Amino acid sequence: MxxxxxxxxxxxxxxxxxxxxxxxxxxxxxxxxxxxxxxxxxxxxxxxxxxxxxxxxxxxxxxxxxxxxxxxxxxxxxxxxxxxxxxxxxRPEHHPDLALNPTRGHGVLVTATAITEAIATDAEQVPGVSKARATMVGDEDEPALRLSLWLEDGTDVKQVWREVDDTVLRQARESLGVDHLPTAVRLELNTAERQRVR
Amino acid sequence: MRVLVRVLSLLLGLALAAAGALLAVEVAWAWWRPESPSLLVPWRQWRETLADLSWQSTPVLITAVAVAVVGLLLALFASLARRTNVGLREPSPGVTVETSPRSLARIVGTRVRGEDNVTGASVSATAKRVRVRATSALESEAQLRPRLSDAVRSTLADLPLQRQPQVSVVVDSRRDRS
Structure with a gap:
């Protein structure tokens, strides 16, 4: 599994x-x-x-x-x-909303777009990240986050790797009040502007 | 390739559904009204043609080979639609990080091109292996290769990769040719 x-x-x-x-x-x-x-x-x-x-x-x-x-x-x-x-x-991919405190009877439902926009905006603040896109995937019982980051050329990948987990994902977990948010991060070096080093 | 396989599977689904519907409709129609001509598919004509053709006739052989080739292509597309990403270490439990082979090749390529006396480089990368082909006008392969190998290895060691790929460096030097 x-x-x-x-x-x-x-x-x-x-x-x-x-x-x-x-x-x-x-x-x-x-x-x-x-x-x-x-x-x-x-x-x-x-x-x-x-x-x-x-x-x-x-x-x-x-x-x-x-x-x-x-x-x-x-x-x-x-x-x-x-x-x-x-x-x-x-069938399009399902993007689950996140139910917060559903046990108390008056829980809050956070829509998938609200979460992902906030996380993507946070991720774009990380130095070296030029664009970020976040998506909620999985189902309501086990939501997960997919975070795609496009990095500028010459970015220290290790730095971004550490910082995304330390700041962006931790912040997301804290603000959503969950201990655990399975996440798949995809790092992509920008290929839009091709280097011409010959 | 992954998009192609999705489109193919959509077409296969449509073809299966259409074939099934036609089969059921034609058989039911022929059962209910045996005297009337077929509804949508001229299967009586097909039956006569197929009864006249032997297995060793040219049209049958050509069709058989064509079907085999189409099958081979489908199997090939399906096997090429694998995800080929390069896994990075998990920064914390429950968080996976990956990058594309192209991005890894770009990182290595930028480093190699930044080395002295390298006029050009092409890099291909997978999770298991990084191949560098560099050209140089000033240094011979024997001089440049160890330096480039070290540079590539240290670049890769600096990345939080799940597994270190094998490195192979080839230098195409004008000095070796003269």
């Missing part, structure tokens, strides 16, 4: 990757199999048979009711599976 902070680093595309990989391997197997069959690797008589084999057709006609019901059920299953994949891929 990965930690909430590790998971916060970036949106996971594991499902999409697994789907693409599985489909790719399946197509590869099918294609190679069909080509080998055509080249007569599984016997020359098999290679000369038609693609839509009369024997297969006869079996389908013998089992007509089962074949029809099976085909309709398979079609509906594929439809549901395909739509689920489409919606899962299109």
């Amino acid at each position: 990965t930690s909430p902070a590790t998971r916060a680093a970036a949106r996971s595309y594991g499902g999409e990757r697994a789907l693409t990989m599985t489909t790719g391997l399946l197509l590869l197997l099918l294609g190679v199999g069909a080509a080998l069959l055509g080249y007569g690797v599984f016997g020359q008589d098999r290679a000369t048979r038609p693609v839509l084999d009369p024997e297969v057709l006869r079996t389908l006609v013998d089992w007509q009711l089962a074949a029809r019901v099976g085909a309709i059920v398979l079609g509906l299953l594929l439809l549901v599976l395909g739509l689920r994949i489409v919606f899962a891929t299109l």
Whole structure:
């Protein structure tokens, strides 16, 4: 199990990757199999048979009711599976709000944008940070923070690394009144202005 | 690559849904009205074509190879969509820090180009390995390489990296050619 902070680093595309990989391997197997069959690797008589084999057709006609019901059920299953994949891929990432003191009955709900704007503004005060973007990720039970920092060229990365945790994140934790806020920080050196040192 | 895989998975989902819907609709239609022509897909025509083609006919072989190539490409895209970030040490528990390989290469490149007698440098970096290729007009490889290796190593040691990458330095010097 990965930690909430590790998971916060970036949106996971594991499902999409697994789907693409599985489909790719399946197509590869099918294609190679069909080509080998055509080249007569599984016997020359098999290679000369038609693609839509009369024997297969006869079996389908013998089992007509089962074949029809099976085909309709398979079609509906594929439809549901395909739509689920489409919606899962299109679903935007969830940005949870943070509930403070929810046990007392009159807790305060801090919206995700309010938190992230405050943290990003704080982070931009750190010397060497030219731009900061914060996002709340995860779910309501286990919110986490993703903080992307763009650094100016020649910035002391170690200094920023230390200071972000010492000041920005500590301040965020203190002002939100939580002991623990899983955070994934991403440091990026500015590539906007390309250096021409040749 | 990650965006591409997302788009591909969206298209695959749409294709699966469409194929499933067509299959169910056509089979149900043919069951209910066996005499009437097919609804959306001319599958009776396809059936006759496929019954005439043998596995060793050219169109079938070309299709098989094309399907295999598409599959190989999909698998390749999926395996390239891995996250390749460079992990930094955790400044405190529950806080992870990472940077991109490009940023690491930039840090190293700035340092190498700042060294004396280096006219140019290209750096490629991963979490495991940093490769530097420097050009120099004034110093030979034997003179410059140890100095550059030390510079790169000390730059990397100064960063709070989770693991120190291996360093390889190649110097392309005009003095070695003359």
